[in-house]
Amino acid sequence: xxxxxxxxxxLLVTITIFGYFFWALTSxxxxxxxxxxxxxxKPAPAFDLVELEGLNVPGxxxxxxxxxxxxxxxxxxxxxxxxxxAEHPYMLTLGARDDINLFAxxxxxxxxxxxxxxxxxxxxxHRIGRDPNSRAGIDWGVYGVxxxxxxxxxxxxxxxxxxxxxxxxxENIILPIIENLQEQQ
Amino acid sequence: MRVxxxxxxxxxxxxALMFLIGSSLAFAVEPDEVLxxxxxxxxxxxxxxxxxxxxxxxxxxxxxxxxLARELRLVVRExxxxxxxxxxxxxxxxxxxxxxxxxRPPVKATTYLLWAGPGLIFLFGGVGIFFFYRGSxxxxxxxxxxxxxxxxxxxxxxxxNSKGDSA
Numbered sequence: 001x002x003x004x005x006x007x008x009x010x011l012l013v014t015i016t017i018f019g020y021f022f023w024a025l026t027s028x029x030x031x032x033x034x035x036x037x038x039x040x041x042k043p044a045p046a047f048d049l050v051e052l053e054g055l056n057v058p059g060x061x062x063x064x065x066x067x068x069x070x071x072x073x074x075x076x077x078x079x080x081x082x083x084x085x086a087e088h089p090y091m092l093t094l095g096a097r098d099d100i101n102l103f104a105x106x107x108x109x110x111x112x113x114x115x116x117x118x119x120x121x122x123x124x125x126h127r128i129g130r131d132p133n134s135r136a137g138i139d140w141g142v143y144g145v146x147x148x149x150x151x152x153x154x155x156x157x158x159x160x161x162x163x164x165x166x167x168x169x170x171e172n173i174i175l176p177i178i179e180n181l182q183e184q185q
Numbered sequence: 186m187r188v189x190x191x192x193x194x195x196x197x198x199x200x201a202l203m204f205l206i207g208s209s210l211a212f213a214v215e216p217d218e219v220l221x222x223x224x225x226x227x228x229x230x231x232x233x234x235x236x237x238x239x240x241x242x243x244x245x246x247x248x249x250x251x252x253l254a255r256e257l258r259l260v261v262r263e264x265x266x267x268x269x270x271x272x273x274x275x276x277x278x279x280x281x282x283x284x285x286x287x288x289r290p291p292v293k294a295t296t297y298l299l300w301a302g303p304g305l306i307f308l309f310g311g312v313g314i315f316f317f318y319r320g321s322x323x324x325x326x327x328x329x330x331x332x333x334x335x336x337x338x339x340x341x342x343x344x345x346n347s348k349g350d351s352a
Contacts, residue, residue: 006317035239038283108252134256141281143239143253 037141037160044074044155045139049129052106054115060103060129066155071181072101073174074149075125076137078109079117081145087164088121094170095124100178104128107137107145150174152181213250220262229262232274236261237286245288 024030039045044065051059065072073094077084095102104125106114111130118128131137140149141160150159159177161169214233220226233247238254246254246261257278264274275287284290292300330338 033242035283035285038280134253135260138253138256138260138281141283143282 034162035141035143037157039141039157040160042157044149044151044157045136047129047136047139049105049131049136052111052114052118052128052130054111055118055123055128057123057125058127060105060127062155064101064103064127065151066153068101069153069185070099070101071153071178072103072151073178074103074105074140074151076105076107076140076142076145076147076149078107078145079113080109081107083164084146085121087146087148087166088124090165090170090174091124092122093124094174095126099182102126105136105140105142106130107142108132108134148174150177150181153185213248213254214258215255218255218258218262220266225262225265228271229258229265232261232265232271233258235288236275236278237288239282239286 025032044062046062048061049059051057065074075091077091091102094100102125104127106128109130109132114128114130118125129136134142140147144162146164148161148165149157152158158181159174161173165174214230220229230247234245236246236257238244238246238249238251238257240251240253241249244254246257260278261274264277269277278286284296290296290299
């Protein structure tokens with residue numbers, strides 16, 4: 001009896017380990033391709049990005065995050081990024097609000113392409129900074145588009161969303177965090 | 186028929202060899218990235234091999250063709266030219282992308298299990314094997330015969346003795 005248990009032990013251990021791997025690889029929120037940001041609760045990096053010419057919104061610098069006492073949503077987007085188009089309706093919703101800032105970093109894009117894209121789909125952003133060689137993106141720890149950050153009025157990064165906002169993400173994740181930060185102020 | 190099979194086998198072996206050689210030679214560093222100073226360039230290559238590309242996650246930035254990897258290679262070189270030590274360059278990247286981008290993450294509270302894990306598994310396995318073999322090699326104390334068995338044995342022995350006498 002005792003020996004039988006001993007012989008079964010390796011199998012049990014293996015099943016346990018495989019079970020953990022399966023859980024870790026498949027459970028939502030544990031996508032191994034999504035890196036946790038090390039910048040959460042850290043001050044936003046320094047940057048000063050030029051405007052997208054031809055669009056009547058100014059460029060985007062670090063100081064704009066702390067200038068007007070509002071919570072900021074910082075969206076990293078590019079015209080060549082298909083998922084960005086998928087989440088664009090949510091950006092239009094956010095951009096219509098005047099109690100928050102909606103800023104954008106235009107990531108590794110050609111200005112003419114970005115301009116065409118925004119003219120076609122609508123520009124929700126209050127400020128857009130061009131980041132043609134992704135150097136600002138690297139400082140933000142960006143490794144793909146789209147990514148969306150929530151920054152409090154003191155310039156501290158509070159949340160990072162990797163990938164497009166899907167149905168329900170705005171209501172269930174983004175807006176509650178914004179409201180929570182607004183209440184804290 | 187046999188010949189064709191062998192030829193196919195050889196062909197496959199050759200193909201595998203080609204892939205092996207090809208993959209060890211292939212690198213993504215483009216000529217315009219290379220630094221003029223060979224010492225700095227060598228350090229940059231060494232660091233790049235230790236830094237994981239955040240996009241194609243099992244490739245170092247040194248051999249990744251992702252645009253971000255290229256940009257990170259340039260960042261590594263800029264930091265080196267600016268006078269950073271190798272460790273400072275790695276810290277610079279880890280500050281932005283986390284320890285995850287370092288193929289050899291630092292030993293600290295959150296990575297103890299990662300570093301000690303293989304050793305612990307080896308240790309547990311070794312202890313298990315030790316006890317397994319010690320258990321199987323140990324002599325078992327002989328069990329005394331039951332009275333039935335003893336009777337049977339006596340019977341056999343007397344039978345043999347009587348046969349021996351008669352022979």
